[in-house]
Amino acid sequence: MQFFLANNFNIQKFYTLEEYRLATETLQKNKDGKLIILYTTDPVQQNSFVQAAKQKGYNVIKLETIVDAAFINNMEMKWNDVQFVRVDADITDNLIDKNENNESGLSKDEESKVKELFTVQIPELHVNVEVKGLSPDAAPVFATRPEFIRRMKDMAANGGMGSFYGSMPEEVTLTVNGNHPILQNILKEDKKEKQVNKVRNLVDLALLSQGLLKGNDLTNFINRSVDLMQGEKQGRIILPG
Known part of the structure; x- marks a missing residue:
């Protein structure tokens, strides 16, 4: 059995399972000693x-x-000390939990306000x-889908889990980067519509x-982006809808 290593999409490199474990065990073990194998189903x-995972040295x-x-x-049943996690299942800092906590530059009141806004x-x-x-x-904001729920919905889509998980709404976590400078800009914005x-x-x-922005929401996003880039010179406000 071989893995295709997506460390660099311009260079194809293959590993046996054991070779891959040895190649990743230094950087990709979590706080509990479990090896986290990151994967992508769609590199594009x-x-x-x-790219964010690669910047941290992850394969x-x-x-x-x-x-x-x-x-x-x-493989997860065979290897109790290994877990597969899709690369977009969480923000990069959380994909491999090493019990490292970075403080947000926002105050508690500002964090509450940001959470309310988003x-x-x-x-x-x-x-x-x-x-x-x-x-x-x-990035200022990340959207991620929990690994377990996404797997169940994928299996339902392939006919393996009946209709229960397939009929569930998509669950998305929006992680707001409290240290991104744009957050202060938004908090200081005195025009509610613009904010x-x-x-x-x-x-x-x-x-x-x-890939979760479609239909009318996508059209509104395009119109809103144009207005924001033009400084709202046309006087048109596109409210979320």
Whole structure:
């Protein structure tokens, strides 16, 4: 059995299972000593998450076929000390939990305000919002889907779990980077409509990275982006809808 190592998509390198374990055990063990194998199912769609993982020195493998879901479950049952995690299942700092906590530059009141602003209602999505202290150079907002729920929905889509999980709404976590400078800009914005539009644009950008922005929401995002870039010279405000 071999892995395709997606450390560099321009260079194909293959490992046996044991070779890959040895190659990743130094950096990719969590606080409990479990080896975390990061993977991507779509290197193009998930590129921003792959690049963020690579910046931390993590390796990412490509598992993109239907049978790979069964392979993952089988290997996790065989290896109790190994867990597979899709690279976009969480923010990069949380993919491999090493019990490292970075402080947010926001006060408690500011964090509460930010969480309130980013708690938006989105049809067919169950949204959770959290504020984390990430690098100022990281994106201001990340949208991630919990690994377990996503796996169950994927299996349901392939006919393996009936209709229960398939009918559940998508669960998305919006992680707001409390150390990104744009947050202070938003908090200081005295025009409510402009503040709402900026927040919704950041939310939509994060959803777009997960392929979850479609239809009318996508159209509103495009119109809103144009207005924001033009400084609202046309006097048109596109409220979230």
